[in-house]
Amino acid sequence: MNSDAIALDDHSHAPSGVMRWLTSTNHKDIGTLYLCFSLLMFFFAGALAMLIRAELFQPGLQLFQPAVFNQLTTMHGLIMIFGAIMPSLVGFANWQVPLMIGASDMAFPRLNNWSFWLLPAAGILLISTFFVPGGALAGGWTMYPPLFIQGGIAYDIAILAVHILGVSSIMGAINIIVTILNMRAPGMTLMKMPMFVWTWLITAFLLVAVMPVLACAITMLLADRNFGTHFFDAAGGGDPVMFQHLFWFFGHPEVYIMILPAFGIVSTIIPTFARKPLFGYVSMVYAVASIAFLSFIVWAHHMFTTGMPLGGQLFFMYTTMLIAIPTGIKVFNWVATLWRGSISFETPMLFALAFVFLFTIGGFSGLVLSLVPVDIQLQDTYYVVAHFHYVLFSGSAMAIMGGVYYWLPKWTGHLYDERLGKIHFWLTAVAFNITFFPMHFLGLAGMPRRIPDYALQFADFNRIASLGAFLLGASQLLWLYIVIKCVRGGAPAGNQPWDGADTLEWTQTSPPPYHSFVIPPLVK
Amino acid sequence: MQAPAEYAAHADVYYVPPPSIWPIVGSVALLTLAAGFVMVLHQMAAGPLLMALGAAILLVMLCGWFGAVIRESLSGKYDAQVDASFRWGMVWFIFSEVMFFAGFFGALFYARNVALSMLADAQLLWPGFTAAWPTAGPGMKTAITPVEAWGIPAFNTLVLLSSGATLTWAHRGLQRGRPLQLKLGLALTIALGVLFIGLQIHEYGAAAFTIRDGIYGATFYLLTGFHGFHVLLGTVMLSVVLMRSLAGHFTPARHFAFVAVAWYWHFVDVIWLLLFIFVYCL
Numbered sequence A: 001m002n003s004d005a006i007a008l009d010d011h012s013h014a015p016s017g018v019m020r021w022l023t024s025t026n027h028k029d030i031g032t033l034y035l036c037f038s039l040l041m042f043f044f045a046g047a048l049a050m051l052i053r054a055e056l057f058q059p060g061l062q063l064f065q066p067a068v069f070n071q072l073t074t075m076h077g078l079i080m081i082f083g084a085i086m087p088s089l090v091g092f093a094n095w096q097v098p099l100m101i102g103a104s105d106m107a108f109p110r111l112n113n114w115s116f117w118l119l120p121a122a123g124i125l126l127i128s129t130f131f132v133p134g135g136a137l138a139g140g141w142t143m144y145p146p147l148f149i150q151g152g153i154a155y156d157i158a159i160l161a162v163h164i165l166g167v168s169s170i171m172g173a174i175n176i177i178v179t180i181l182n183m184r185a186p187g188m189t190l191m192k193m194p195m196f197v198w199t200w201l202i203t204a205f206l207l208v209a210v211m212p213v214l215a216c217a218i219t220m221l222l223a224d225r226n227f228g229t230h231f232f233d234a235a236g237g238g239d240p241v242m243f244q245h246l247f248w249f250f251g252h253p254e255v256y257i258m259i260l261p262a263f264g265i266v267s268t269i270i271p272t273f274a275r276k277p278l279f280g281y282v283s284m285v286y287a288v289a290s291i292a293f294l295s296f297i298v299w300a301h302h303m304f305t306t307g308m309p310l311g312g313q314l315f316f317m318y319t320t321m322l323i324a325i326p327t328g329i330k331v332f333n334w335v336a337t338l339w340r341g342s343i344s345f346e347t348p349m350l351f352a353l354a355f356v357f358l359f360t361i362g363g364f365s366g367l368v369l370s371l372v373p374v375d376i377q378l379q380d381t382y383y384v385v386a387h388f389h390y391v392l393f394s395g396s397a398m399a400i401m402g403g404v405y406y407w408l409p410k411w412t413g414h415l416y417d418e419r420l421g422k423i424h425f426w427l428t429a430v431a432f433n434i435t436f437f438p439m440h441f442l443g444l445a446g447m448p449r450r451i452p453d454y455a456l457q458f459a460d461f462n463r464i465a466s467l468g469a470f471l472l473g474a475s476q477l478l479w480l481y482i483v484i485k486c487v488r489g490g491a492p493a494g495n496q497p498w499d500g501a502d503t504l505e506w507t508q509t510s511p512p513p514y515h516s517f518v519i520p521p522l523v524k
Numbered sequence B: 001m002q003a004p005a006e007y008a009a010h011a012d013v014y015y016v017p018p019p020s021i022w023p024i025v026g027s028v029a030l031l032t033l034a035a036g037f038v039m040v041l042h043q044m045a046a047g048p049l050l051m052a053l054g055a056a057i058l059l060v061m062l063c064g065w066f067g068a069v070i071r072e073s074l075s076g077k078y079d080a081q082v083d084a085s086f087r088w089g090m091v092w093f094i095f096s097e098v099m100f101f102a103g104f105f106g107a108l109f110y111a112r113n114v115a116l117s118m119l120a121d122a123q124l125l126w127p128g129f130t131a132a133w134p135t136a137g138p139g140m141k142t143a144i145t146p147v148e149a150w151g152i153p154a155f156n157t158l159v160l161l162s163s164g165a166t167l168t169w170a171h172r173g174l175q176r177g178r179p180l181q182l183k184l185g186l187a188l189t190i191a192l193g194v195l196f197i198g199l200q201i202h203e204y205g206a207a208a209f210t211i212r213d214g215i216y217g218a219t220f221y222l223l224t225g226f227h228g229f230h231v232l233l234g235t236v237m238l239s240v241v242l243m244r245s246l247a248g249h250f251t252p253a254r255h256f257a258f259v260a261v262a263w264y265w266h267f268v269d270v271i272w273l274l275l276f277i278f279v280y281c282l
């Protein structure tokens, strides 16, 4: 079947100019929008991180008052999570899921467009809080009351922004689930789906299940702030800890929402460059499913210091430790895929290998934190910051970078600059570790997170971390340059630049025609 | 399958709609609505105006978008696969709504069974406070007289349950090609929905406590309020379905709009049963 011939005349109903992007019903255009938006947010939130590290470069208050510093950390967290990582993963889903299952588009193309265009609306609201009286949000991305109830107008704006983000996520997730369930090419049974598609199916399920609970929690915050309710106020019989339960019932699955698609990307890259099929495909599927299941019953490991009954602490400690099992299965399978493969080290592969290595470190520090007596010492220290940056930066973000290098040739039709890509990788991997590894020591020594000043004894490691962070930030400008260069031109990629790849998108031209797989291919 | 012409003639290709203005209009609407709402909350003069503008844009968007879907449906663009997409989509949407209410019910259980007893155990701040439901909390000292379950709420339960029955009766009529039964059933269902909302408003007016009266008032009004809002939405959707029935849009074989709204209505019914048990009776 030759689908490029089919698509030739089909650009007729694609408007050009700005309307193409505003009104698009095309999964590739919308995927591009998601990816560009998340790149923008990545740099914005990254700039905030640079400011944070500049303040922490040495003890004492240098650049910012504490209130401003709190705004920086809060907005950095919120925007990275909701503006950078999640939208970029949805961008991958938009581009890749229809291509990988042999569908013509997403199941609900118009809804797809709306899911995207709600993001800038929420982004405008969030960023506008920097300019309102009282300043931006400063209560932490976790939005805990009572602090969150005492803040100014920025807090109401942020609640509505998060509501809009939630609507976008839920609609996007429903779209992805329905696309996967209903639009697969004939012959592609569930257990023949590429791993990336599986991870997104389960991620989308998590999104539909937990975003509404976040909506509940922040609705109650809004009511406590404005309508005189007492959900989180003990004087009225409520309980601020109740917010934490609701928030983390969303929040823990949320961290898996950010890592499962990254697992999918890595599970796609490693077999390609090891030139071997993914080891233990079926166990991979079950591992992802059990991680998703477990993620619903571990949430209170974020709350070990809130005065939970002993039974609760034990329950959440053991369930949290259980997660290490399916996670371990995944790491084992990635390594086993490499075993006796004929491996080559192109940039995507470098990112994927670094992911396996560094994510595992993050998993281990998570395991350390799951131990109640240890966590009681480490809660709200830099150890936690080190943990979640190992899983979120060297985990999600570096998998995303690897995925971008892997699919850029398909998306643009050009090869990226391999030499620069490798330089970007090494800069990123090294700078990342310089930045975040010392934070383990800082945390173990007792340095609290979310403060602009610290005791002298922490000065050395903080200086190292700040220097690493500036290098890490600067390296990402190189990434931006490589991506822009690749979009604008480069050696033609051909249909299949990676000889080890075997998913359906590589049967299409690069870039694929406006409508790919108008007539579904037959999968054997 | 090489030539473009052949593709155009290919009838069972999944329908991908042309570019559409409505999603971006919807985003502008929500942004305006949210900005207006924040301004209302902070007593700024432009707030109500902005909110009204946002709501108006949203209304235009909904009419435009659903209008487009209805036109596409009537002109036969949706094959069985598209139909299956709509079914799955509705199922997962209702699942997300289930989780939304699950969060509020979870808050109710937590407040009643966990937080309250912990407050009573910790005698430090409020000595002598005992955990008894309903309560306005230890710092408020207001006694709460809850709404009597076996008055209006019980009657409302009957109203919603019968509305479920009339809706099923209407569906029967649609499937068996009896348009009169369809329209009558729908009209009855809508009437029962309106009756329910009316009684609920009356009950709010007569209740001896407000949303400010501690955790009981807060959970009561939030749960019943969101449920009531869903009944309102359902009633509006039923009215649209009734109008479409009058216009003859549905056939015994193809009428997913009806089915989707019916699923939604039954879901709202079930939520009410849970509310009746856990908010009013227990």
Ligand code: HEM
Pocket: A142, A255, A256, A258, A259, A301, A302, A320, A321, A323, A324, A327, A362, A363, A364, A365, A366, A367, A369, A370, A371, A375, A378, A379, A380, A384, A387, A388, A391, A392, A395, A396
């Ligand atoms: C083996 C798997 C994991 C275990 C056992 C684990 C365990 C934990 C524990 C116990 C905490 C609470 C620390 C505290 O606040 O005292 C925590 C925090 C955190 N984890 Fe993990 N984790 C794991 C994987 C992940 C993954 C995959 C992600 C994200 C991709 C992640 C993201 C986070 C974040 C963001 C926080 C901090 C939230 C905050 O307080 O701001 N974790 N983890």
Ligand SMILES: [Cu+2]
Pocket: A251, A252, A255, A298, A299, A301, A302
């Ligand atoms: Cu967690």
